[in-house]
Amino acid sequence: MIDVSGLRKVYRDRGREVVAVDGVDLRVRDGEIFGVLGRSGAGKSTLLRCVNLLERPTEGTVTVAGRELTALGEGELRLARRGIGMVHQHFALMSSRTVAGNVAFPLEVMKVGRAERARRVAELLELVGLADKAKAHPGQLSGGQKQRVGIARALAGRPAVLLSDEATSALDPATTQSILALLKSLNRELGLTILLITHEMNVVKSICDSAAIMKDGRIQESGAIPDLLARPGSRLTEELFPLPPAEPGAVTITFAGQAGEPVISQVVRKFDVDVNILGGALEEVAGVAAGRLRVHLTGGGREAALAHLTERGLLVEEAR
Numbered sequence: 001m002i003d004v005s006g007l008r009k010v011y012r013d014r015g016r017e018v019v020a021v022d023g024v025d026l027r028v029r030d031g032e033i034f035g036v037l038g039r040s041g042a043g044k045s046t047l048l049r050c051v052n053l054l055e056r057p058t059e060g061t062v063t064v065a066g067r068e069l070t071a072l073g074e075g076e077l078r079l080a081r082r083g084i085g086m087v088h089q090h091f092a093l094m095s096s097r098t099v100a101g102n103v104a105f106p107l108e109v110m111k112v113g114r115a116e117r118a119r120r121v122a123e124l125l126e127l128v129g130l131a132d133k134a135k136a137h138p139g140q141l142s143g144g145q146k147q148r149v150g151i152a153r154a155l156a157g158r159p160a161v162l163l164s165d166e167a168t169s170a171l172d173p174a175t176t177q178s179i180l181a182l183l184k185s186l187n188r189e190l191g192l193t194i195l196l197i198t199h200e201m202n203v204v205k206s207i208c209d210s211a212a213i214m215k216d217g218r219i220q221e222s223g224a225i226p227d228l229l230a231r232p233g234s235r236l237t238e239e240l241f242p243l244p245p246a247e248p249g250a251v252t253i254t255f256a257g258q259a260g261e262p263v264i265s266q267v268v269r270k271f272d273v274d275v276n277i278l279g280g281a282l283e284e285v286a287g288v289a290a291g292r293l294r295v296h297l298t299g300g301g302r303e304a305a306l307a308h309l310t311e312r313g314l315l316v317e318e319a320r
């Protein structure tokens with residue numbers, strides 16, 4: 001659905017070159033929620049803004065729904081952008097317009113007739129759970145409600161793709177969860193492909209199918225979340241389930257889907273070992289029970305127990 005290839009964006013800032021995106025390849029599949037994670041300044045916003053060409057890439061190509069946007073002129077691009085909705089961290093609503101007026105705005109630009117516009121606005125407000133706020137002004141809404149208006153507006157042109165620029169960063173945790181639930185249900189019910197950028201691990205845990213970690217303008221790792229979790233040395237796993245540095249001899253076991261099985265009690269029963277748990281966390285991520293456990297394993301059956309865990313598909317890493 002989204003294909004980014006060899007993307008580079010260089011800004012010129014007071015005679016100095018700033019390489020914000022430095023050779024990024026990214027593929028977002030049809031119908032998935034893809035999260036780009038990274039710290040401030042990593043280049044996430046620039047990457048997102050290059051996907052709908054709000055920023056023109058310095059190099060590289062962007063293809064969305066089979067159309068190479070980087071090959072289009074301004075007129076064609078304006079039309080193609082209707083297929084790509086965008087939501088913003090600070091909502092970007094027009095304060096002088098009502099909620100309905102904000103959602104209607106892109107439809108006015110598209111020259112949709114009055115009756116059809118009213119019908120569509122009502123449908124969109126219903127979809128985001130704000131049917132009773134049509135006549136309110138943004139100033140009368142909570143942050144979560146404002147973001148719902150932002151989402152309804154982004155969906156006005158029936159886009160196949162939604163870009164989300166830190167949509168929940170300005171919201172409290174409970175409101176964040178409700179907006180994430182809304183995005184997930186839009187993804188499921190409308191088949192909407194979502195590319196989001198975030199610095200919040202919680203967003204990735206809750207709704208993403210795939211993720212990429214970005215640093216200094218580059219993608220450090222990317223892929224389906226269960227695959228990334230199972231990869232030795234994965235930064236995503238480090239970020240999702242942080243553990244202190246391991247002492248020599250400590251064993252770190254990474255679960256990516258096998259956390260429903262009683263593997264630890266099995267090794268204790270089957271092999272001559274004791275297990276001392278040093279730390280860890282388990283949670284549902286991308287629909288699978290995943291996490292990391294740091295243990296000390298002692299006893300004559302230690303090597304056989306470690307081999308058994310590896311055979312069960314767990315990632316077993318021993319600190320030396």
Ligand SMILES: Nc1ncnc2c1ncn2[C@@H]1O[C@H](COP(=O)(O)OP(=O)(O)OP(=O)(O)O)[C@@H](O)[C@H]1O
Binds near residue numbers: 040041047
């Ligand atoms: N218009 C611009 N002119 C010059 N430099 C820019 C411009 N926009 C971004 N940059 C620089 O590009 C780099 C990447 O910025 P970007 O906003 O894409 O990162 P980010 O990961 O989204 O961070 P944040 O979460 O803080 O927005 C930074 O060094 C930033 O200062």
